[in-house]
Amino acid sequence: MTYKTDIEIAQACEKKNIREIAQVAGIDEKYLEQYGNYKAKIDFSFLKDHADKPDGKLILVTAITPTPAGEGKTTTSVGLADGMRKLGTNTVVALREPSLGHVFGIKGGAAGGGYAQVVPMEDINLHFTGDFHAVTTAHNLLAAVLDNHIHHGNALGIDVRRVVWKRVLDLNDRALRNVIVGLGGKAHGVPRESGFDITVASEMMAILCLAEGIDDLKSRLGKIIVAYTFGGRAITADDLNVTGALTLLFKDAIKPNLVQTLEGTPAIIHGGPFANIAHGCNSVQATKYALKLADIVVTEAGFGADLGAEKFIDIKCRLSGLRPNAVVIVATVRALKLHGGVAKNNLQAVDMEALARGFGNLEKHIESIKGFGIPAVVAINKFPTDTAEELEFVEKHCRELGARAALSTVFSDGGDGGLKLAEAVENACNQPSKFRFTYEDDMSIADKINAVATKIYGADGVDFTPSAQKQLEEIDRLGYSKLPVCIAKTQYSLTDDASKIGRPRGFRVTVRELKISAGAGFIVALLGSILTMPGLPKKPAAENMDITADGIITGLF
Numbered sequence: 001m002t003y004k005t006d007i008e009i010a011q012a013c014e015k016k017n018i019r020e021i022a023q024v025a026g027i028d029e030k031y032l033e034q035y036g037n038y039k040a041k042i043d044f045s046f047l048k049d050h051a052d053k054p055d056g057k058l059i060l061v062t063a064i065t066p067t068p069a070g071e072g073k074t075t076t077s078v079g080l081a082d083g084m085r086k087l088g089t090n091t092v093v094a095l096r097e098p099s100l101g102h103v104f105g106i107k108g109g110a111a112g113g114g115y116a117q118v119v120p121m122e123d124i125n126l127h128f129t130g131d132f133h134a135v136t137t138a139h140n141l142l143a144a145v146l147d148n149h150i151h152h153g154n155a156l157g158i159d160v161r162r163v164v165w166k167r168v169l170d171l172n173d174r175a176l177r178n179v180i181v182g183l184g185g186k187a188h189g190v191p192r193e194s195g196f197d198i199t200v201a202s203e204m205m206a207i208l209c210l211a212e213g214i215d216d217l218k219s220r221l222g223k224i225i226v227a228y229t230f231g232g233r234a235i236t237a238d239d240l241n242v243t244g245a246l247t248l249l250f251k252d253a254i255k256p257n258l259v260q261t262l263e264g265t266p267a268i269i270h271g272g273p274f275a276n277i278a279h280g281c282n283s284v285q286a287t288k289y290a291l292k293l294a295d296i297v298v299t300e301a302g303f304g305a306d307l308g309a310e311k312f313i314d315i316k317c318r319l320s321g322l323r324p325n326a327v328v329i330v331a332t333v334r335a336l337k338l339h340g341g342v343a344k345n346n347l348q349a350v351d352m353e354a355l356a357r358g359f360g361n362l363e364k365h366i367e368s369i370k371g372f373g374i375p376a377v378v379a380i381n382k383f384p385t386d387t388a389e390e391l392e393f394v395e396k397h398c399r400e401l402g403a404r405a406a407l408s409t410v411f412s413d414g415g416d417g418g419l420k421l422a423e424a425v426e427n428a429c430n431q432p433s434k435f436r437f438t439y440e441d442d443m444s445i446a447d448k449i450n451a452v453a454t455k456i457y458g459a460d461g462v463d464f465t466p467s468a469q470k471q472l473e474e475i476d477r478l479g480y481s482k483l484p485v486c487i488a489k490t491q492y493s494l495t496d497d498a499s500k501i502g503r504p505r506g507f508r509v510t511v512r513e514l515k516i517s518a519g520a521g522f523i524v525a526l527l528g529s530i531l532t533m534p535g536l537p538k539k540p541a542a543e544n545m546d547i548t549a550d551g552i553i554t555g556l557f
Contacts, residue, residue, distance in 0.1 A: 006113050006557045010121035013262050022258060025092060025266035025293050033255065035129050038120045041255040042268070044213060047289060055291040056090075057429050060324040061300040061379075062309035062369075064362050065501070066491055068344055069334040072113065072381045072411060073300055076330045076418075079116035079410020080379070080425065081298040082263045083418025089426070092294035093118075093265060096282045096302070097132065097257075097272040098125050099200045101172040101534060103556070104542040113557070114411035116418070118259055118267045122553045131208070131271065132170050132199055134253035138221075138246045139168045139202045145242045146226050147181065151189045156239060157229045160192045164515065165226035170199035174535030197532040200274045204246075206486075206520035208253060209271035209283040210319055217254055218247040220519040234478055236518070256286040263415050266293070275302025276491040277532050279311040279522070284320040296429070303491040305329060305365040310456050313372050314438050315484050315522055323435050326428035327369045328421070329403075330379045331362050333386045333394060339502040348385040355390055359397055360503030364494060366403045368456050373434035377424050378405040404428055441482050445475055445514070448485045449525050453509050457494045463510045468525075471514040475523060480516050489527035496528030 004012070018040045022032055033041040061077040074095060081093035095118065098110035103125050111121045118124060127133070143165055150158055169176065176196035182189035199205060203224055211217035222238035229235060237243050256270040270286035273279050280302030290297040301308030309327060317323060333355065334347045340358030342351055362378065369376040378398045380391060391407065398405035406424040409417030439451040446464065453459040464472065475481055489509070492498040496509040515524040526532075536542075544555035 006117060007121060007553065007555075009115060010117055010119050010262070011552070013119055015119055016260060016264055018258060018260075021260045021264065021266050024264065025258070027258070027293065032258070038259065039123060039129060040258045041129060041252065042258055042289060044255055044285070047285070047292065050292045053292050056293075056295045056297050057325040058287070058291060058322060059296060059298045059326050059328060059425055059429070060309060060312055061298060061328045061330065062305040062365070063303070063330040064335060064365055065304040065306065065339065065494060067335040067338045067501070069332060069338045069347055071330050071332055071335055073330045074110065075113040075116045075411055076328065076379050076381060076408055076421075077298050077300045078112040078118060078261050078267070079408065079415060079418040080328065080421055081265050081267075082116065082261055082415030083410070083422035084296050084298070084425070085263070085265050086415045086419060087422050087426070089422075090295040091265060092268060092290040092297050093261065094268045094282055094286050094290040094297055094299040096300070097128055097269055099132070099198065099272055099274070100126070100170045101198050101200070104536075104540055105172045105534065106537050106541060115262060115414035116410040117262050118269065119262060120259070122556060124259065124269065125556055129252070129257050131253040131257070134249050135202055135204050135208060136168055136170055136199045138249040139199070139204045141249065142224065142226060142237055142240070142242060142246060143167045145240050147189050149240055156235055157231070158227045158235055159230045160190055162228040163192060163194065163226065164228070165224070166195045166197050168197050168199045168202045172198065172534040172536045174533065177531065177533045195533070198274070198534060200272055201277045201532040203517045203520050205271065205273045206279055206517060208250065209273055209279070209281060210316070210520060211254065212284060212320070214247065214254065217250055218243060220521070221246045222519070224519040225516050232474070234516075234518075254285065256283060256289050275308040275311060277488045277530060279315045279486050280308040281312050281316045284316065284322070287322060288320075305368050306456050306494055307489070307491055309369065310438065310452060311486060314452070315486060318437060318484055319521055324374055325433065326375045326377060326425055327372075328377045328379050328425060329362065329365050329369065330381055331394065332381045332383060333390045334383055336362060336394065341502075350387055350390065352389070352393065355393060358502055359394065361494070361501070362394075363397070363401060364458055364503045366398070366401050370402065371438075371455060373436045375428040375431045375433060376403040377421070377428050378403050379408045379421050380405060381411070382407050382409050441484075445472055445481050445485060445523055449487065449511060452485065452487055457509065458503065458505065459495070459507055459509050461508050463508055465510065465512045468511045468514055475514060475516060478516070480518060480523065484522045485525055486517070486522045487525045487527060488530045488532070490530060
């Protein structure tokens, strides 16, 4: 049997004009800024004009710890939204934008898959409406102004050994992780060590996704710490008199983007911080726009529940007042068997013992979501090789843990394949919840990190390197100890060691570095060997991509 690729399915779709999608969503044309026929930005006056309209209910989609076998979180989010609409529920899906680093790296496109995608898939994956370019340019403008200030006399007394603002690029490029800038003589700046992060790790990406409007955006940008003086004072963007210029670069990027699913469900896509090195959620603005438009909003957070869901709740919800009514955890039989120790090339074989071992990973994520006081639904993303025995095992054990479970075939069947999941989610939304965070604001930074590590990862405790201990003291001295924490760690394990799959027990995690993201409003804690600039694999997805003379793109996924 010949199967269509994701991009072939997307290209065969008869897309509706974006004005028609806006009409379905209830957005008056006066709020639309069109980017061609199939995508548009929504003016930020929309939220102000609809402030009195009641919010819909919010569904967060997360997943088990990701594996090479695949889980399908974005695909499930899109298919669930399509399934909800088929049930007659007014639904909007709110997603993150894909990073070009991700697109050209391991996976290729990142707009869902099969018959549960957002379109125009090519545009969403390649440049889209320029939001990431705005982040990259603003970030690098601040870096340029900082180096220019040092070059022209350094009136602020900046210690060049303590410049903490790097440059960014929205590509995976390991060669740029550590660089020397300012070489070439006196006319070319002051030599110092620096480096590049990927754009989605920029604090400005987090700011874009947490800002509640232009004024809030400007305030946050001005608080960004770029360096320290010889006396230990933090130097901010406001100190460099560049906050206004940074803000104007975001004049369009701050507006959420409207597109559609293959089945014509309105989709708002905006922002895209990675969840392993940033907070992993689409913008607060996009989510709040969607809640004014729909009775049910389906949104997602990156990677497993230990990363994306924890940060969605402990950072995004804490800072915005959002509260999810239910959480969907995406799992596959294949991925659970891999967590149970089965090799990737043997996943089609039935191995109930391995499935039972691997189920521990899903069990931990269910426990974490229940710990937040939110009803949990497990979406079992069904593969053709799954047997009835395996599927029943997963469903039965989910029920025993107090979580609803539903089969999902949205990849092959679109919204029709998400009807059972949609029904389970609607039922979960009507259940009582007792929402709570993992930690309280007045706890110390060390205690907050320990709370996440023990409650969410299942660790026995946290160790801090000597340099991290000094950074904890500085954070307290500078008055930032009340901020939430954003933990950067591997996505492939509940621990800080990517090789420890399944549900590890009896482990500790190590914090090697802490960074103050004063503008975003959180403290970043780096665990293990996590990198803020990924590298390309031996055979990047980019090698399979091309475009024909008549503009047809191939190989995007």
